[in-house]
Amino acid sequence: MSLSQIQIIKALADALQWLERELAWGAPVQELRHLTGRIGELYTAMITRGQMAAAVNQRGYDVVSAEGERISVKTITSATRVDFNRATIDQVDRVVILRINLDEGEPSLEELMDLPIAEVIPQLRDIGTALYFPVSRNPRPPADLSKLKETAQASWQGYTISQLENGTILVERDGAPVNPTKPVLREIARQHGVDIMNAMGNPKNTRSLGSDVIRALTA
Known part of the structure; x- marks a missing residue:
């Protein structure tokens, strides 16, 4: 069942509240991967006016944009690399990489990458068993x-x-x-x-x- 934009925005707000609650209870953000991953997917569906992938654990991609692009969404917290599945990367049209930063315990989303897959592939590193994209530890400078x-x-x-x-x-x-x-x-x-x-x-x-x-x- 497809979700309206209002439903996606509400679901994103609810997921962020759950994340804040877990953090207030002392849970390390690195241990909340399922929740942070869902937040990234909902955020991407919102900004692309798209939909979540129809199947759970859809091969290769997580969101389908309003233009029909199959988007692989990667959401990190402290990781310095993002891995891609060599067997399913041909199912992807676009890649969005997000980082969740914490300021006084409050989460915010930082967009690290939003590019067509054709521009991403030349930037990937191949170590034989995996493809990955290196991520800087340093967040972007704060907005002016x-x-x-x-x-x-x-x-x-x-x-x-x-x-x-x-x-x-x-x-x-x-x-x-x-x-x-x-x-x-x-x-x-x-x-x-x-x-x-x-x-x-x-x-x-x-x-x-x-x-x-x-x-x-x-x-």
Whole structure:
């Protein structure tokens, strides 16, 4: 059964919440491969307006895009290589490689590669028993936040809390950036009756907590 885009987006949000819950319980992200893999597939289906492959463990690919491209999705956390099956690589039209990064325990997706298979194959290393693509350990530099518009702002006792158009929360005190931001947000939330837990009983992530704090301060 095919999923609507709304269903795919909701499933992705649910999977990310499950990942945050597992991390809050102390599970190492490297041990959550099934969950991180599903997150990568759902994300790819969302950005390509596609569908998950019809069969479980479909040979070679995981997602079919709106244009009919068969996409192999590889989602890593700390791995430095991505393996490909020599026997099924001819079933793939496009490759998407994603990395899940953690910032203060919050997961975010970084796109490492999104290329047609014809451009990927020359970059693969052949060690006889396998084909693989080497991945740098270093994440890409963070986005230039100065180019993003501010969508909301509130102030409290010398602190300025801002929300950018991508959801990022910034905290400054007397004009100087405050990092990490979550301890300050939790203290402000406590003093203004804002619940720091979400509906599932897990601590809110920085974006959700920051948004609620701004809302409380500007109410």
